[in-house]
Amino acid sequence: MAKMTYVEASREAVREAMQADATVWCVGEDLGRGSVFGQYLGLQDEFGKDRVVDTPISEAGIMGAAFGAAMVGTRPIVEMRFSDFALCATDELVNQIAKARFMFGGQSRAPMVIRKPTGMWRSSAAQHSQSLESWYTHIPGLVVVCPATPQDNYSMMKAAIASDDPVVYFEHKNIWGMEGKVDRNLEVEIGRAAIRREGGDLTLVSWSDTANLAIQAGDALATKGVSAEVIDLRSLWPWDKEAVIASVQKTGRLIVAHESVAVGGFGAEVVASIAQEVTMKTPPRRLGAPRSLVAYAPNLEDQMRVTADMMVTAAMEMIKT
Amino acid sequence: MAKMTYVEASREAVREAMQADATVWCVGEDLGRGSVFGQYLGLQDEFGKDRVVDTPISEAGIMGAAFGAAMVGTRPIVEMRFSDFALCATDELVNQIAKARFMFGGQSRAPMVIRKPTGMWRSSAAQHSQSLESWYTHIPGLVVVCPATPQDNYSMMKAAIASDDPVVYFEHKNIWGMEGKVDRNLEVEIGRAAIRREGGDLTLVSWSDTANLAIQAGDALATKGVSAEVIDLRSLWPWDKEAVIASVQKTGRLIVAHESVAVGGFGAEVVASIAQEVTMKTPPRRLGAPRSLVAYAPNLEDQMRVTADMMVTAAMEMIKT
Amino acid sequence: MTSTGHNRARSITLLVMMERIRAFEEHACLAAERDKLVLGAIHPSIGQEASAAGIMQALRRDDILLSTHRGHGHTLAKGADPLAMYRELLGREGGCCGGKGGSMHIADFNVGMLGANGVVGANITIGAGAAHGLKLLGSDRIAVDIFGDGAVNRGPFLEGLNWAVVFDLPVLFVCEDNQYSATTQTKSVTGGPGPAARAEAMGLRVTVVDGNNAEEVANAVDEITARIRSGEGPEFLHSITYRQTGHTSFDLAGYRPEGEADRHKAEDDPIARQRGLLAAMGANQGELDAIHANAQEEMAGLIKQAAATSFPPDDTAFSDVQDLGSPIREAF
Amino acid sequence: MTSTGHNRARSITLLVMMERIRAFEEHACLAAERDKLVLGAIHPSIGQEASAAGIMQALRRDDILLSTHRGHGHTLAKGADPLAMYRELLGREGGCCGGKGGSMHIADFNVGMLGANGVVGANITIGAGAAHGLKLLGSDRIAVDIFGDGAVNRGPFLEGLNWAVVFDLPVLFVCEDNQYSATTQTKSVTGGPGPAARAEAMGLRVTVVDGNNAEEVANAVDEITARIRSGEGPEFLHSITYRQTGHTSFDLAGYRPEGEADRHKAEDDPIARQRGLLAAMGANQGELDAIHANAQEEMAGLIKQAAATSFPPDDTAFSDVQDLGSPIREAF
Ligand SMILES: Cc1ncc(C[n+]2csc(CCOP(=O)(O)OP(=O)(O)O)c2C)c(N)n1
Numbered sequence A, B: 001m002a003k004m005t006y007v008e009a010s011r012e013a014v015r016e017a018m019q020a021d022a023t024v025w026c027v028g029e030d031l032g033r034g035s036v037f038g039q040y041l042g043l044q045d046e047f048g049k050d051r052v053v054d055t056p057i058s059e060a061g062i063m064g065a066a067f068g069a070a071m072v073g074t075r076p077i078v079e080m081r082f083s084d085f086a087l088c089a090t091d092e093l094v095n096q097i098a099k100a101r102f103m104f105g106g107q108s109r110a111p112m113v114i115r116k117p118t119g120m121w122r123s124s125a126a127q128h129s130q131s132l133e134s135w136y137t138h139i140p141g142l143v144v145v146c147p148a149t150p151q152d153n154y155s156m157m158k159a160a161i162a163s164d165d166p167v168v169y170f171e172h173k174n175i176w177g178m179e180g181k182v183d184r185n186l187e188v189e190i191g192r193a194a195i196r197r198e199g200g201d202l203t204l205v206s207w208s209d210t211a212n213l214a215i216q217a218g219d220a221l222a223t224k225g226v227s228a229e230v231i232d233l234r235s236l237w238p239w240d241k242e243a244v245i246a247s248v249q250k251t252g253r254l255i256v257a258h259e260s261v262a263v264g265g266f267g268a269e270v271v272a273s274i275a276q277e278v279t280m281k282t283p284p285r286r287l288g289a290p291r292s293l294v295a296y297a298p299n300l301e302d303q304m305r306v307t308a309d310m311m312v313t314a315a316m317e318m319i320k321t
Numbered sequence C, D: 001m002t003s004t005g006h007n008r009a010r011s012i013t014l015l016v017m018m019e020r021i022r023a024f025e026e027h028a029c030l031a032a033e034r035d036k037l038v039l040g041a042i043h044p045s046i047g048q049e050a051s052a053a054g055i056m057q058a059l060r061r062d063d064i065l066l067s068t069h070r071g072h073g074h075t076l077a078k079g080a081d082p083l084a085m086y087r088e089l090l091g092r093e094g095g096c097c098g099g100k101g102g103s104m105h106i107a108d109f110n111v112g113m114l115g116a117n118g119v120v121g122a123n124i125t126i127g128a129g130a131a132h133g134l135k136l137l138g139s140d141r142i143a144v145d146i147f148g149d150g151a152v153n154r155g156p157f158l159e160g161l162n163w164a165v166v167f168d169l170p171v172l173f174v175c176e177d178n179q180y181s182a183t184t185q186t187k188s189v190t191g192g193p194g195p196a197a198r199a200e201a202m203g204l205r206v207t208v209v210d211g212n213n214a215e216e217v218a219n220a221v222d223e224i225t226a227r228i229r230s231g232e233g234p235e236f237l238h239s240i241t242y243r244q245t246g247h248t249s250f251d252l253a254g255y256r257p258e259g260e261a262d263r264h265k266a267e268d269d270p271i272a273r274q275r276g277l278l279a280a281m282g283a284n285q286g287e288l289d290a291i292h293a294n295a296q297e298e299m300a301g302l303i304k305q306a307a308a309t310s311f312p313p314d315d316t317a318f319s320d321v322q323d324l325g326s327p328i329r330e331a332f
């Protein structure tokens, strides 16, 4: 098993997929210089400018063109640079890519991976810090993936590239440098959660980088004698409702935590789904960002963060009732 | 009190606001011919081409330009024609309009009403039938309004135009012709729900045209001896959580019904919020569209509809448990 | 064939196709307005048939086509089956999109027709991308991407054309300019000299044709597609025509200057012009009338057949969504 | 003043402003790289100061400006307070956006500066719209909308320019062309002859200037803004310059051809050129050195002052969101 960072892991997955299949290619701005976070470093040297394509600043063009190229039989990996900029290509993603297969009665496929670096990252302010994954769960036709570890960023990138569906792939900007062991033979099925920690007192559900904080919270709770089951959903569509139901049936308590704004966030979907299925010992809780914007000043930015401490506090309140 | 249709009601509200304030203006495609549904009929004759502006097919241009004009002191009413096309202007709405006031530290305002005719309407297929209101509830800075009646479409349009916030205003395409009494003096506060029917056995929450179906369901339930409290939220941000909590505290049962896709819909937010606050007699339920697309063929289109019958069935199941 | 010469067989072919498109749409409009069989909107291309016929005769079956909401003619001329198209317009089983798309999303991937589009301009980047894909695959196929005059005011026009030039792609962009954007005269909302000038400034080779002259369109597109297929890069065709009907079959188009439509119908109808040309080339009236009658008869029969088809099975509302994740599991 | 003449007072003003912008950004870069006081990215306009100085001297305080992520120079030249700007870059209380925006969203509505923008090209439609609003209000103010060469490949370029022409608005669009889009040479991803040709094809009057010659920029913009203010409609300025630094202060820009940046710094620096011009007009070295020293001293002092300011109160994270609905009520 190799040791890799989060950014290396998906880069490796892309490289191997490109080696194995000549129809896989990457398209986005500045890819020849690795893109903003080094996700493509070395790939243009290895595969040439036709398969690692430097584009104009043209998100709508990138998304629309990649879709056209997908419909004729290629498998594009689309780089959006910051998930925020992908909003410039919303018609292309939501009205075109997500709908084509259905509208055309099954004639077309859009085997695409749409990469959207996401989340808060050192004073990037309101237009470079959003977490909008819940939007795409609401759009039939799209798959939504949010890996939290190098292993998942390797294995799920491979699964995303292999899928014939359009996959909206959120990599968290805060953990590009996170290191971990990566087993190249480990397959991760999209739609299958990871139980990061087993426990019987309460279920703590999360995804993306917040799932890493949830593990910390689980550790901290253990020192307080509370045994938390920590579930990393890893993908939000499909999502592993069965795993969460099984866990909450056992623990009777549910907290869902995510970085995105709480209102209209996917945490609401998880809580509503489980509330419909499982009778809990205490009311379920959501932890998400306030319905405000991410500011530039570090102390203001911090006001929007969901922390491991908050999870611990919420869990202790729950356990005490 | 005048009798008006839903489309006349908002047209009247716009007309009166334009008469009262010379900085209010309308901007969109084909407005001089009334736009697609007659929402602007006669307004260009009355107010001239400078205040009822015919634009190029250019949603991003319309949205961005209206925003610029708002920042210098005018109050644009922006017509998006079908809510689906507004996706062509997502960066403008979400990254620019919603964020400007905050990003610029309170220096700017965007007093805009962004009109988005929404929902399913006779075989319009996947690109002209969406209900995406939940998206905008997730975006800090935006107000979200979904009137279900002529009175609300009059009073809430007035309130939306009067607000200094950007208001995303969803009119349902299916009820343009719906008639009702309109009291021009009745003010409706955005954020205040309407209790359409009082009842003690269960709470049925909805908005937009689905709220009209909920009233039908309430009537049908009454004939079966079940007393449903029907709440029309009318606006989703802010939304009247207190009214729903008070009702569910009384009834102990909650169904939320909406036309949009269930997964990631605002119904999840309502259910999750209430589950957190109120212990219910039976698990809460959501009724929303399957996570599929709206097809063209009428029988397939119908598969995506939430009907009054479904609400009745769900309610009866709940009551029996 | 020189660019001005006329080849009688091709001239007949052009007329036949135009008559078939006209007949297809006349019957579709009747089905919509009189018989209430078409529930959604349909956008007829009556008066614009010369573009469809002239362009598609130059394409191979495996070449790619992308079109707009006003795409019946293009689709038929590309080789799609009119019965499957009618079934689609009527939302029936056996429709080319299984009844899921309707008129505005008509598509037939078997003949390279990758879809009409309900969003103005959206097909422009997609068409550039299809050509990009063809180039990556080392194919000798080309792509044709047709849009209206209104689309040149949307961002994808710039982004799609720029893309094609930057990556030197085998694509022909066609602005089929019927002078209206829904109820608005397009020139009233278009800055500068118009589509051709914009395309030229983006670096495309531009040809302007009388879009009501099928021969002129065909000659131009024969030359253009030959250049594109031989690797000379993307081109732009501005085909100037006129929308004889309203925006949709329901639109009476009272906003047009008085007499404008009548004048176009009387003096500039592409089918009448092609008949005139053939007559001048020696075709007899009977032969030309037969072409018309055959087309009318074909479409009258087919639309009846389509109307007799059943609606799609209800559960197809949940198929063709995606592989991962069930579309209905979270439903009610 | 003729368009070629030089007015000594204005020439001095231009140099002073360019020196202040340069000093502002040099100290900002030091604060970012050496002192880690600026946490977000900053995009210096070092080497591009002539545009800011030349354009803004022609504007009134109440004229409107919209800019990009590379907007410090424009903002300062429009009249914003450099201390408030520094506080903003450092995320401090008293920053011109209360510490909420940072470098990329710098704005000062008091001087008509309605915001830098983190989304390339987004300001183009907004600027057109600001001009639209001014026209509706019957104002004699005008708007200037500055963007980079990379922005001409995004849809808003087309939609914003078309809008301005169609509605005949009082706006000057400026493409400040520093030849790079982040790490990519813009000409490698731009089809056709470039920004000026595109603008011309959209119907705008176009002027091309040497964007490293402050006098040339100022002369051109004096004439253009006079025309715009007198109601002659929107115009386009293509100001050709060079980005002497990396894309951000952290970018070493190793992707540039060897020697390119050095050559520009040595031969084509706008400040050095303006000093040369003034020397030729008779200014003495001491006077010019003092301008430099004063600017450096001003900014060195101000950034220290900014760094001594406290961070904004925590609860301002929840203010300025919207009037309707509390931002925090659904929080945890
Ligand atoms: C992005 C978008 N905006 C608006 C519409 C509504 N609409 C449908 S067709 C049309 C007119 C299109 O004009 P043009 O491009 O000239 O094509 P034509 O209808 O003349 O063939 C409009 C405005 C749409 N479908 N998509």
Ligand SMILES: Cc1ncc(C[n+]2csc(CCOP(=O)(O)OP(=O)(O)O)c2C)c(N)n1
Binding pocket: A029, A057, A058, A059, A081, A085, A088, D043, D068, D069, D070, D118, D119, D120, D121, D147, D148, D149, D150, D151, D152, D178, D179, D180, D181, D182, D186, D243
């Ligand atoms: C829509 C969008 N895409 C990508 C980016 C990332 N980005 C920021 S600046 C920049 C380069 C812009 O180049 P140009 O417009 O020439 O301006 P310059 O940086 O040279 O001043 C890029 C690609 C962005 N901010 N917005």
Ligand SMILES: [Mg+2]
Binding pocket: C148, C149, C150, C176, C177, C178, C179, C180, C181, C182, C186
């Ligand atoms: Mg047209």
Ligand SMILES: [Mg+2]
Binding pocket: D148, D149, D150, D176, D177, D178, D179, D180, D181, D182, D186
């Ligand atoms: Mg640049």
